[in-house]
Amino acid sequence: MTNDFMLLMPLILITAGAISLMLAAAYEKVTIEQAAFGCMGIFGVAFLVQLSNCITGHVAPYETVFNNMLVISNFTRVAGLIILGCGFFTAMSAQTYFKQNNFCTTEFYSLVTFSACGMLLLTMVQELISVFVALEIMSLAIYILVGYDRKNKTAAEAVMKYLMLGAFAGAFFTMGAALIYGGAHSTQFSSIGQFVAEKGFFNNPALVAGSFFVIVAFLFKAAAFPFHAWVIDVYDGASAPITGYMATGLKTAIFAVFANFLVADETLRSSWVTYLFYFSIFTMFVGNLIAIGQDTLKRMLAASGIVHTGYLLIALVAVSAENFSGNVILYYLAAYAVGTLGIFAALSYLGGDGEKRQSFDDFKGLARVRPFSAAAITIFLLSMAGIPPTAGFMGKFFIITSAIDAGQIALAVFGIISSILSMWYYLRLVINMYFHEATDSFEDTTSNRYAPVGTFILAACVFVIGLYPVII
Amino acid sequence: MFEHVLSVMIFLPIVAGLILLLTPAGKGLARLTGLVISFASLILGLDIFFKFKEQAALQFVENVPWIPSFGINYHLGLDGISLFVLLAGAVLMPMVYLLFTTKEKGYYANLLIVQGAMAGALCAADMVLFYIFWEIMLLPIFFMLGMYGGEKRIKATLKITIYTIAGSLLMLASIVYVGVTYHSQFGEWNFAISQMSQLQLAGPVAVLAFFGFMIAFAIKIPLFPFHTWLPDAYTEAPTATTFVLSAIMAKIGVYAVIRFVVPVFDGEFARFALLLAYSGVIGMMYCGITAIAQKDVKRMLAFSSASHMGVIALGVFCLNVQALTGSIYQIVAHATSTGVLFLFVGILEDKMKTRKIEDLGGIAYKAPVFAFFFAIAMLASVGLPGTSGFIGEFLIILGAIKFNVLIGVLAGTTLIIGVCYMLWMFQRVFYETTNERTEGFTDLSITEGLTFLPVIVLIVIMGLYPQPFLSKIEPAAQQHIAALTKADTIQIAQSTHAQPAEGHTVEKKN
Amino acid sequence: MEHNVTFLGYIPLLPLIGAAVLGFFHIGTCNRKPLNEKFYGLVACIGPLLAFVLALRVFLTLKGMPEEARYLSQKAFTWFQVGDLDITMGFLADPLSSLMLVFVTLIGSLIHIYSIGYMEGDKNIGKFFAYLNLFLGSMLILVLGDNPVVMFVGWEGVGLCSYLLISYYSEGTDNVLAGNKAFIVNRIGDLGFVLGMAFLFWAIGAGGFDYFSLKANAHSLTPGIALAVCLLLFVGATGKSAQIPLYVWLPDAMAGPTPVSALIHAATMVTAGVYMVARFSFLYAHVPVAGEIVAWVGIITALVAAIFGMFQDDIKKVLAYSTVSQLGYMFAGVGVAAYSAGIFHVFTHAFFKALLFLGAGAVIYAMHHEQNIWKMGGLKNKMPKTYITMVIGALALAGCPPFAGFFSKDEILYSALATGHVGIWAVGVLVAGMTAYYTFRMIFVVFHGEPRDQEAYDHCHEAPAVMTVPLIILAVGALLAGFLNLPAIFGGHQQVTHWLAPSLVEHHPHASLFVEILAIGASVAAFVIGIRIAYKRFAVGAEEPVFSGFSKFAYHKFYVDELYDGIFVQPYKKIGNAIRKTIEPSVTDAPVTLVSKLYMVIGTAFKVFQVGYVRVYAIYMIVGLSLMSLLLSQSLN
């Protein structure tokens, strides 16, 4: 029991931290820095605890306490680890970001923590309504974070779009949950799995329609084609650290729960594989086509995020419900998270006052002025593009391997082609940074070093994860 | 120490290069480091050469598990085929630092990194490891070309990068496919090249995978019609980069074909050999003919290099030991001839500030040593007997005749085509009368002269006494051919020659 | 008897060392104060002379051996060995090569000495002698090589040297172009050689690739392969020995210094083809068809070249075409399987043609590099030594008994007739007459009559001794060399033929006495007629003729150069330019650029879908959803 308690510790920590931060916000004395430190501290401690949990590999389906609603496995643990890491580095880069943009209040950090707690829940819940609740805990916090800059028109627009479409998708999710409940007499993944295993799947329209709606909701949150349209505008409107946070933590949580749901039963999974197949192909190519046309960095990264969703869908197609480990998905998520977080950390201190540097051309000649930042960004881009010896390459390699191993050769080939296509826009930034003379002085307005430090830690992580893929 | 010599050869330069990049070292220090490191690896290379035993098996093997769950190992090894490409790199790289003394830090650092990466690609005995080095190899080229290249450099950079990466990603898919097939056939994950020859690959997917490999290598070599990145890249790149590209990196493409495609896809290889051989020989003629029309010395050399690579590749596709040995030998010969020619042109460009052929002339009178060395390298590249170029070309043509008479004859035309553009260029650059621009041309300095001397001597030695090299190459070549002839699909029906006269007692009187 | 001797290798090595030394000193000093010419001259002559001594030694050693076992060989080292292919860097001195050895080194040395005088005052004399030594070394490798590949080394080496020496005056574009032409045309021939070797190897090379093994295995050749090999090798020969269709380079090669023309383009290198055919006599003997072709190509070349020769007005061009013509004879000889006769003609021709060239050189030297015979005249008073020696050479060339040329040429024509090649014989006789005509046309115009250019005439003077002495020695050779192979009818024993017998595969035709007399008579008659006409026309006061009709056609060498230029050179350049200008950018490169452009365009077009209206995004969702549910309903029922 105590052990199980330890396994829940990170979640508890985060929740408690979130609440206490919110309370602290009530006091005038608590400065933003302190809040930031607090936030970082909470994430850091939670991260370490989660790390120790990961090392003690022990599975705890809380039959008695939570009645099978929460399950902790290696999969959920590592996913949680990634999320906590994302939170930590987000706080770190936000630290510096708010030196150049002043719309921050203490609640910001508590909201980050709240959303993290939603994400952590998402990774381990095994029951549809809990999923809905967790989803909403996460989403509501993130809605606010997106629109945090009240003065900013684009932020307001972004939150509007995100909120409307998100709620729309949420409605689908509830409907789906209802139908599944109707079809399978339960909303718990395990019992749904048993039901499908016994009674079959396609002979039960309610179940089919329900799971269909649920999957649609997941695909929306994961920004898969054709539910991707919001992601670009929202990422563009949100502030850099939050964009990074959404792109990484949120995606991790969603894919964790998505995988958990799919592997509830093999027939359930296999009956959706064909759809996921097409989804992933379209997602990859549409993502590339959107990305190549973009001029601002954030929108490009958002579009490339869509492409990576496509890769993750490949991985989802390749998992099997029996002996499901999800290592490939997690590894790819980790690799992608490191890269994306790194770039947004860099953006949040290179972006300048009010994020004035946004387009590709704004970063011309960066290498001449700030070689190390340019090098770091290059490393992240290469990792996303999947060039060895970075983590991104390993992730891609494992995904392709698993796809071919699962007999999805076509999918693997499409993945390869799309990563060829993605070269153009990744290299475009590298070329701008290195092969042009500097037009901008990239002066450092803040004396704050957190985001740079975070960037370089992440840059190191790219290689560490790439060269020592331990979790595989 | 010595059992890790390959690791040292790989990581010494890479680490040095990275340190240079990360520290605020000056140009001079950077060059010095490069010089020292490259000489160190030269010494190591020579050591390897003399310790190398004349047998087919991998030597100096290092094998450390890396990703056990996928059977990926840090597995290095050297055989007669990779040995000489490695040596070519080790021997030639120091020249760059000796000759080009005034470049920026990044220039030397990138050179170091690319040297290490190439060594890695050559020593890797694990497909994934090979792929990793293969990709790393490209990055320094990307940066050097983009940062220190000519005015049209960015276009060239994008072209070569995306072209090569596209190819290598296809190769990645093929590698994974092979590994997965191994997993399904033998029930364990393994990416070691040596194991892959046991695979039974068949069916359309195998053919696809074969072409996945072949296209990647064809782009790197480059084989016709995948050569279109080459002229731009070679012309725009700074001299050292062009040198590295032509002298060593292109060779790694050929090496990879021998190393990966031949053992793994023996069936497909034998089936498509004719097609590939045609692409090689057509590329040779096409690029050779194009070369004569070039106005720019470097561009002309670029095409001539592509033309020679066509012949070298052809040697690999001919499926007999003479041709294969010949092309491995020619790899080194070409590195020492055409590679060195690029260096000469680099010097020429630095001194004359132009590469236009019509702006030059009469340099032979101004710079006899320069002209003499250039001439020797040129003669080697047109395959004059007594120079390194002859042995390889002769063996390749010999083998090509056995493989297919028509291809053999076409391959033979390289003797003529090569000499046409080379003499044409030599006449207008070195002979005829000097103009006001070339009046000021100064001969090689002592350092430069001494830098080139060893290679020039090597060219002659390799022409007159190639046996020590060949005897190291041959066992590996024999082994590969044996692996091929095991595949029963070989078609040499086209070749019309009579069988060798066995059984006839020959009284050797001497 | 010990066959394996170690000093064979030194024979080519000595001149090569000389070349290296000279080259070193030349390059070392050429942009500073040059060394003394004499130094270069002396260093240059050491190698050839020592080589000559060694050659004599080889010759005598062989002479001392029993006839059937007459050969010396040296396997220096294994050159390269791959699979069955095993090439040793080996040298072989048998009667054939020893004969070549002797006269090559002899004439080589003479011409080196001569050059000291001729090249005096040239600032690149070091380079010149270096090339000359290099050439001699390669030539000796060619002669001594004990397998085709080693021979090929020398074969290409001499080609290189000829290129370097033709474009020796490299400021002149034409000279360099002539050099390029020579090298490239030779390369075309060499392609034939290489392919020939390749076929030969795959056919019988497995049992060893040196001449002995090849000879031993030759019988196992299938006729088809044998023919192919013979013809391919002959292609090589036509390139090197300037036969139709590859003869075009030789006349242009006269752009080089005259001693070079004498040594390389008359005496030694150009005869390599004949030597090679004789070397492979064991193959050609198997395939008479090949022999026929060789013979006819040879004799037609002889005829055509002779026609050209009759209309040239450059003294060196006249000699050049006469060389081509004589080479034609030699090939006719080896073609009709009279290898010894062909080789013997090579031998004698070396003397008198070298002599003529050097004489011409002396004249040119005297006339301050004037080569047009119509600017000369009456020189016999001014330079008697040159005159006399050249007349001897001319008589030998024209085939006047008892000069060297007579016997050798008669030998060839006789064996042509005896083996029943009447056509070849008839043409041969005709050519003999033409030879006499154009040779003495030259002699008369240059040395007789009135000076056409008084001012030049006054300045010209006899050449120095260093030049005339070699002339005289060669003249003696031209006078007496013929007697070495005196046929039985003149009471001789054909020593050369017997000497060569061990290393050749030939059977000597035995025709009736009548045939012999007929052959001799015919060639003598031809000689007389030819010289008679020449005397009538040119002995006194002939003026530069104006050509018209056929003579004009012949004067322009049947426009063959223009023809080749039109058929091969220009199209080649055009194709190259076409590829550079159009194909490369718009065909091979197009797909790549097109793909990336297309991608960009589609990407930009794709932005249209990101309208920015949240409603539309919702509609996307619904559309996608409905499409999915359509699919779903498909799979459901």
Added chain:
Amino acid sequence: MIQSYLTVSILLFCIGIVGVISRRNVFTVFMSIELMLNAANLAFVTFSRLHETMDGHVLALIVMAVAAAEAALALAVVILLHKHKGQLDTNVFSLLKG
């Protein structure tokens, strides 16, 4: 009997969808979304009656709670938007596009 409940819920849901994609006023859109959620709740309740278990009702209540929270946020956003543009037409808010 049960079918008709479900029919009603499906109808509500579809009306909601149509509302979302056809109406341009932010308020109306949110109301349509609420409609969809309520359709889901109706379905929950119906099914729990069908299965004669109570948990459907509980789930419905939870959904309502969450929906309320969402609605609160939605109202805040509406106010924010109105501050910016003075009107609530969704098509007005299209700075972010392309």
